[in-house]
Amino acid sequence: MTFDFARFPALDGFPRAGLHHGPTPLVPAPRLGEALGIPRLLLKRDDVHPLGVGGNKLRKLDFHLGAALAEGVDTVITFGALQTNHGRQTAAACARLGLRCELVLTAAVPRSGEAYERSGNIPLDLLFGAGVHICATAEDAVAKHEELVADAAADGREVRSIPVGGSDPLGVLGYVDATRELALQLAELGVEQARIVGPHASGATAAGLALGTASLGSLDLDIACVSHPLDEATANLASLVGGAAQLLGLDLPKLDHVWMNDTTIGEGYGIPASGTWAALRLFGETEGVVLDPVYTGKAAAALVEWAAAGRYSRDETVVFVHTGGLPGLFGYAPEFMAAVRK
Structure with a gap:
C-alpha cells in the first residue's frame, strides 16, 4: 500500500x-x-x-490569521484556560503580523498558586504584547468578549474572534x-x-x-x-x-x-x-x-x-x-x- x-x-x-x-x-x-x-x-x-x-496551534492560526489579513482585520480575540498554549501562540503570531491580540482567559482548571498563575504561558502572553483578561467564569468571558468587540467598534478597529484552540x-x-x-x-x-x-x-x-x-x-x-x-x-x-x-x-x-x-x-x-x-x-x-x-x-x-x-x-x-x-x-x-x- x-x-x-x-x-x-x-x-x-x-x-x-x-x-x-x-x-x-x-x-x-x-x-x-x-x-x-x-x-x-x-x-x-x-x-x-x-x-x-x-506548538500545534500555529498550523491552525496560519489559516485563521490568513483569513483575518484577507478581511483587513487589525484585532484578534481568542479564548482559553489560564495556561492556554493556543493563547500564547496566537499572541506570538499576532506580534509577527502586526495585529492587536486580546486573550480572554478563564480560570477553568482547579489550580492556584504562584507557578500556575504567574509562570508558564502567562508571562509569554505579555512578552508578545497581548492584552490578557482573566475571567472567573465562562459567563464573565462572554461579557468580556462583548466588551472588547464594542471597544474595537468604537475605535474603528476590525475584529476577528477565534474559538478555543482554533478549533473550527x-x-x-x-x-x-x-x-x-x-x-x-x-x-x-x-x-x-x-x-x-x-x-x-x-x-x-x-x-x-x-x-x-x-x-x-x-x-x-x-x-x-x-x-x-x-x-x-x-x-x-x-x-x-x-x-x-x-x-x-x-x-x-x-x-x-x-x-x-x-x-x-x-x-x-x-x-x-x-x-x-x-x-x-x-x-x-x-x-x-x-x-x-x-x-x-x-x-x-x-x-x-x-x-x-x-x-x-x-x-x-x-x-x-x-x-x-x-x-x-x-x-x-x-x-x-x-x-x-x-
Whole structure:
C-alpha cells in the first residue's frame, strides 16, 4: 500500500498568514522505542516551530490569521484556560503580523498558586504584547468578549474572534495539511504504512489528522482524549471532520481507521493523571524530549499504556505527534520538581 496523494484535497484556495516555515522534523526515537517495545517509533516534532516556542496551534492560526489579513482585520480575540498554549501562540503570531491580540482567559482548571498563575504561558502572553483578561467564569468571558468587540467598534478597529484552540472547520485545515506533510516525510523514508498517535482536546488537531489520513489511506490514527471524555470527544471529532469536509467540498469520510480512548484523561483537562509524570520522565530520560502535563504528557501516557497492552506490533511504524506545550510545564513547577526528583 502507498499514500494516495492524488486524492488529497487542495488547500490553495484558503488564504494563509505565512506562519508555515517548512516541514517540522520527523525524527527516530530508538531508545524510547526500545523501552516501549516499538522498534520503529518516530516523533513528529511540531513543538519546534521557531515562532512563539512552537506548538500545534500555529498550523491552525496560519489559516485563521490568513483569513483575518484577507478581511483587513487589525484585532484578534481568542479564548482559553489560564495556561492556554493556543493563547500564547496566537499572541506570538499576532506580534509577527502586526495585529492587536486580546486573550480572554478563564480560570477553568482547579489550580492556584504562584507557578500556575504567574509562570508558564502567562508571562509569554505579555512578552508578545497581548492584552490578557482573566475571567472567573465562562459567563464573565462572554461579557468580556462583548466588551472588547464594542471597544474595537468604537475605535474603528476590525475584529476577528477565534474559538478555543482554533478549533473550527477552518482550523482543522492546519492538520489536514500537516498530514500530507507527514506522509511525504514517511514516503521519503520508504515507509508506506504507519500508525499515528496524537491527542484530542479542543479537537481540530485530531480532526485534521482524521480527515487527512482518510484522504491519503495507509495511515491509521490512535487518539488519546486529554480534555473531554470519550463520548464528548467522539461527537466533537465527527462534527469538526464533517464541517471541514464540507468546507473542502468532500464527501463525509468513514473514520474506521480512527481509534479513540480516554483511559489517561484522569480527572479532566489541566489535571495531570496517573502515569502522566512517568511518561514525561520516560521521554526525557530516553530521548531528551520535553512534554507537558496537560496535552502531550497524557497522550504519551496513553502511548505507554497501549504499547504495554500489545496494541503495536514490532514491525509497524508508529508516529507520535508532539504538539508542544513546553511553557505550560512550568505552571506545574511544584509537581514537576517532585516528579523529576523521584
